[in-house]
Amino acid sequence: MDRHRDPLSARAWRAVGYGVPLAFLAFFFVFPLAEIVRRGLGSGGGESPWSVLTDSDTRQVLWFTVWQAVASTALTILVAFPAAYVLGRYEFPGRSAVRALVTVPFVLPTVVVALAFLAILPQGLQRGWAAILIAHAFFNVAVVVRVVGTFWARLDPRVSEAAATLGAGPWRRFREVTLPLLAPALSSAAAIVFLFSFTSFGIVLILGGPAYATLETEIYNQAVRVFDLRAAAVLSLVQLTCVALAVLATTRLEARLAIRGQLRSERDVLRRARTRGEKLVVLASLGGLALFLGLPLAALVERSLAVGGGHNLAAYRALTEPTAALLATPWEAVLNSLVYATGATVIAVVVGGLAAFAIARSSRWSTRLFDGLLMLPLGASAVMLGFGFVITFDRAPVDFRSAPWIVPVAQALVAIPFVVRIVVPTLRAIDERQREAAALLGAPPRRVWREIDLPIALRALAVAAGFAFAISLGEFGATVFLARPDRPTLPVAIFRFLGRPGELNAAEAYALAVVLMVVTAVSVFLVERIRVRRLGWF
Amino acid sequence: MTYRHEAFLTLVVVLPALGLAGCGSAESPKDVVLVTHDSFVVSKSVREEVERETGLRWRILQSGDAGEALTKALLTAGNPEGDVFFGVDIDLLSRALAGNVFDTYTPPQLGGVDPRYDLDPDHHVVPVDHSEVCAIYDRTWFTSRHLVPPRHLTDLVLRRYRGLTVVENPATSTPGLAFLLATVAHYGDFSWHTFWEELRADKVLVTDGWEEAYNARFTGGSAHGTYPIVVSYSTDPAAAVYFAGRKIERSPVAVIPDTCFRQIEFAGILRGARNSKGARKLIDFLLSERFQAGMPLTMFVLPARTGVPLPPVFRRFAPTISHPLELPAAKIGANRDRWVREWTDIVIR
Structure with a gap:
């Protein structure tokens, strides 16, 4: 594929594209995780690794973890698909606002969402697997709507129109034309949703009730409660193996599913809904999604206003005052969150973007392995990784106690897989003939990259950046023990308020969650907008 | 162009590495680090006061709930994350003592503490509050x-x-x-x-x-x-x-x-503390009347010291058990x- 390139520059290019992400991952992910697993396996006491593996409880936990993740993924796609379709085919007022708003559930702390669900779910549904699946769908709808919707909006509608001219009905057109074209983006989104559901923690604990356990909750239980590090290490290896298998399967699928074709600019694809039927489809899809996402969010808003027997703004007023719950005023937490999120987004877009360009250029097994490796942080146990950070980065040159930059680094670890998964399908879909034509016209490789690949990737990069920003805003597991107490982020502040008794504290926690919602929607909206306008390719 | 690519490569790979080295530890002997759980709270004024009095820079490292924080302390026994650990619950006391996490220290203020809470005769840990x-x-x-x-x-x-x-x-x-x-x-x-x-x-x-x-x-x-x-x-x-x-x-x-x-929370000096002198001062401070009197309204726990006046809202509404x-x-x-x-x-x- 690189035959038009001058070999040395191609090699340098590959060194950067593979080298930077690999070095980043090896240092901040593989190294600390390997340390803690090694330590765990080497520690005495507890059960032998083999008996943990063959224990019937372990099998049961593994089985539940897998099936709930598969079912959650299916449900999420089902719920999100109509909205993705509308975003991918129609132009309507407030379209970018919808794309930003849909991200809101994605960043909320799981505890807060779980409590909101308890407030709205009927008594019989409050506990058990159904509640877990519904909450997972609520969280992850954004992934499918944004990843699939954005990709859909670049697909040439004329292909489907041509099929219609040839007499294919709508169902057949969808099955034989649209679905195969969408498949790479769908599998990307599904992989992310699967991994998130697979490692779900707070949702399972609260909405599942004590009878349900996933590998993640069991690892936490073994490591923290029972202090059997060996069992925790064995279980995290089981978890990583499952995740690796799932990831390899999807990267393989994705590379195979990629169909090259002319990607078009959104402006040429999207059109207004014309007939009454089309308008109805747009309204119903968006309205349905608004209801599904809006109800729990409305419950949060209601709880933030419930102080002193009535509804008022007391909790919001209290947010401006210094509080005993934090070493900073709650508003400073907003600022901290934004600063960290900016850092994490830059790291994730640079590292993830480099990786995506490298991955999209080749479909060799080594590239797929590299691709899969980048996904692993999404599926690793946050608890174990956290402990790994503690025992690994405890002395110069990397001592996280005196290095506030470790917060955006850890957040970027979670955001990078998103950048890769969002950008790769778009890059793969670029028609090689476009590059060849440019080269024939005498453009040197770098110029081909700058004028063909980059502009096309830009839209995807913007969506990825928005996501990275949102992930960083909402990240809790790593941030809670890496962030210095005098520089808390919003989720950390929410959690601190929630842990204190009294009506006002609870209301302040929900009020901060509402602030987080607003900050997320506005910043995702702006991040996507600034990029596109400033770089002016569309 | 090749040259440019390599310059870029240098930029991307070398600079962050330098950054890592540069941003490394910046701990001065005046720093004292308290490792604790998420529920630990101290007001800004109290914190500034203790810094003024002792000449120390007091840093706080919160690492998850009580169980997570102790697990981290056990994992880093001998090469701890900080100097003092606060937040060993009575139900985790034996695990903490077995893990050889703490150095012994008998603070002079211990005389003011209710002896019922003083459960470790060697004083690897001392009681700070109860609830x-x-x-x-x-x-x-x-x-x-x-x-x-x-x-x-x-x-x-x-x-x-x-x-x-x-x-x-x-x-x-x-x-x-x-x-x-x-x-x-x-x-x-x-x-x-x-x-x-x-x-x-x-x-x-x-x-x-x-x-x-x-x-x-x-x-x-x-x-x-x-x-x-x-x-x-x-x-x-x-x-x-x-x-x-x-x-x-x-x-x-x-x-x-x-x-x-009855829950009792203990604090102790972490074995291998970099600033053991500062650590002692910090333990002394945790047992001081000033800090003990502030705990009810910041952390909703009761002082281990006897004779510390409780805030009016506690005297009036919280029953004495x-x-x-x-x-x-x-x-x-x-x-x-x-x-x-x-x-x-x-x-x-």
Whole structure:
């Protein structure tokens, strides 16, 4: 594929594209995780690794973890698909606002969402697997709507129109034309949703009730409660193996599913809904999604206003005052969150973007392995990784106690897989003939990259950046023990308020969650907008 | 162009590496680091005051809940994350001592501390605060229905309180574990099974943590709650007044005194502390009257020191639990995991 390139520059290019992400991952992910697993396996006491593996409880936990993740993924796609379709085919007022708003559930702390669900779910549904699946769908709808919707909006509608001219009905057109074209983006989104559901923690604990356990909750239980590090290490290896298998399967699928074709600019694809039927489809899809996402969010808003027997703004007023719950005023937490999120987004877009360009250029097994490796942080146990950070980065040159930059680094670890998964399908879909034509016209490789690949990737990069920003805003597991107490982020502040008794504290926690919602929607909206306008390719 | 690519490569790979080296440790001997859990709070003014008095720069490192924080301390024993650890619960005391995490230090202020809390004769750790985990009830809920609220632990399994109680899972929650220990202490080694079997038959709700139990299930903590009895802390009546968001004369929640189990939190100097001199000063400060007097309103725990005046809202609304249920720390250490397993079999399976 690189035959038009001058070999040395191609090699340098590959060194950067593979080298930077690999070095980043090896240092901040593989190294600390390997340390803690090694330590765990080497520690005495507890059960032998083999008996943990063959224990019937372990099998049961593994089985539940897998099936709930598969079912959650299916449900999420089902719920999100109509909205993705509308975003991918129609132009309507407030379209970018919808794309930003849909991200809101994605960043909320799981505890807060779980409590909101308890407030709205009927008594019989409050506990058990159904509640877990519904909450997972609520969280992850954004992934499918944004990843699939954005990709859909670049697909040439004329292909489907041509099929219609040839007499294919709508169902057949969808099955034989649209679905195969969408498949790479769908599998990307599904992989992310699967991994998130697979490692779900707070949702399972609260909405599942004590009878349900996933590998993640069991690892936490073994490591923290029972202090059997060996069992925790064995279980995290089981978890990583499952995740690796799932990831390899999807990267393989994705590379195979990629169909090259002319990607078009959104402006040429999207059109207004014309007939009454089309308008109805747009309204119903968006309205349905608004209801599904809006109800729990409305419950949060209601709880933030419930102080002193009535509804008022007391909790919001209290947010401006210094509080005993934090070493900073709650508003400073907003600022901290934004600063960290900016850092994490830059790291994730640079590292993830480099990786995506490298991955999209080749479909060799080594590239797929590299691709899969980048996904692993999404599926690793946050608890174990956290402990790994503690025992690994405890002395110069990397001592996280005196290095506030470790917060955006850890957040970027979670955001990078998103950048890769969002950008790769778009890059793969670029028609090689476009590059060849440019080269024939005498453009040197770098110029081909700058004028063909980059502009096309830009839209995807913007969506990825928005996501990275949102992930960083909402990240809790790593941030809670890496962030210095005098520089808390919003989720950390929410959690601190929630842990204190009294009506006002609870209301302040929900009020901060509402602030987080607003900050997320506005910043995702702006991040996507600034990029596109400033770089002016569309 | 090749040159340019390589320049870029240098930029991307080398600069961050330099950055890593540059941003490394910047700890001066004036720094003293307190490692603790998420619930630790100290007011800005107190913190600045101690920094002025001792000439130390006091940094706080919060690492998750009490269990996570202790796990991290155990993992880094000998090469600790900081100098002082605060937040060893009584139920984790034996694990902490067995892990050889602490150096011994007997602070001069220990004389002012109630000797009942001083459980480690070698003073690897010293008691800093105590709190009582109790079943509490929503007073308004019971009065508005003209029902008599439960008065004793044994009342909780009466038919008329069926389906009204929410407890935390002792496997995942500190107050949940304390309440399990309360039943063991009250009923003895085997009869506690019967209490829980009956409570299960009475449809007790088990939650993963305090946040869900209090903020979502308890009628006194949420308008959507449906359980008027919850396992929480004896200081809640005071907190409910202090954080009511308006002035009230009577606390909406009340404690069932004979359900209370005493929790004690300890602090100690981490073995291998870089600033052991500063660490001693910090321990002294944690036991000082100034800090002890501030704990009730910042952390909702009670001072381990005797004779420390409590804030008015505590004096007025928080009951004094003079004879809580207790168990020896060594007995807890030896049996905790087994009890939790048995409890899980009885209540969850």
